[in-house]
Amino acid sequence: MDSSPMDNRRLSTKDFVYYEIKKQVIENVLKPSQSINEIKIASELGISRTPIREAMQRLEIEELIIRLPNGRLKVAPISIQEAKEIYEVRGLLEGLVAREAAIRATDSDLQKLQMFTNLIVEAAENDWRDDVVNYGGEIHSFLYQLSGNYTAVKILKNMNDKISRYRRLGPKDSTTRSKEAAHEHKQLTEAIVERNSGKAEELMKLHVKNSLGAALDSIPNYISEYGE
Template sequence: MNKNSVSVRISAKDFAYQEIKERILKCEYTPNQPIAEEELAKDLKISRTPLREAMQRLELEELVVRQTNGRLKVAPVSVKEVRELFLVRSILEGIIAAEAAEKCTEQDVRHLSYFANMIKQTANERDMEAVSTFGSQFHTYLYEVSQNKTAVKILRQLNDHIMRYRRLAHFIDTKETSFEHEALLEVIAKKDKHNAELMMKKHVLKAMEKAVTALKQYENTMNENE
């Protein structure tokens, strides 16, 4: 096998991984949906080998699960998982906020202020998608400022799973999240590590309760449609 053919194979594997993962996270593939690999390979216009490698990677990330018959399906969702994900996230995000408050510069505060202002502006427009995007950018910038690579690595894995719950049902109170990010920015700008950590934990745990409510509503809807 020459180098070019190896490059094509790896490219196909990565393409399949990214495409399928995006469809799962955006809930285009719904929880528990069976995955027909032959049809999927045709849809993505790739062979079964790179698809199989991509699916193995997604299985390791627990975004797809293997059934007793050997076939794959999209991972299910549950209230238990929601609570576990958000609880762990609250602790790690709290650490990030505290360390970011300690290390942030005036330039960092300006960047965070931009994101907070955009959250406020889009919240007033009731644009939940934009609020979510700018909120993610606010948190991602804190990740960079904190320089805590271990916490960030774990959070990125958690946030992939959390995104599915956000997509299942919008549970963002746009005005409330706007106020919370402004308050967080204020204590971070003051380099108040203690309150930055406490406020971030509270922010994430409030999101958890909304996610639980949204999931229960989603499950009720699914049960009614069966």
């Protein structure tokens, strides 16, 4: 689907830079609104500006960095407005994906899905909150595969990249939210296993909506520091 760093073909310099800087932006090593200097990155990585520029342009189009009117680059600032917009769109597209998955999944796919669900429920029961987040991500990714809608999935992956910055800025999910999330995934899986695509879509939309609160809670403290 996407040419990923796991491909066999050796990574071009441009792609290496792309994944490297993207990682630093997502993990907030490069802070929101921090300015970026092509020459500095080039000398740090020991390569020329050409592949840097191409990697930066890709990140710019994906809106992880922005270009000011004077041509200078900086890490995209965070904004509550953007977070809300993303969650609105994401809810619709995750819903679409869940609906399609409920229709298209094979029986063996459903078994795999139930396995993930058992894991996330177990993690929640033991308050392994990181695991809840990780298994949740696995479930979503698995549904992406099943959906067969490349267009929707590509958009979702980009939005997930952008969202993860926000989530990492804030504190972990609370125990309460963690248990809720696991429960929501369990209900969702049940709907999919029942091939109830409409219900799956609605449950997924609700799940995304519920997630927004957790993501937003922590932003206001950071917006003054890193916002635009």
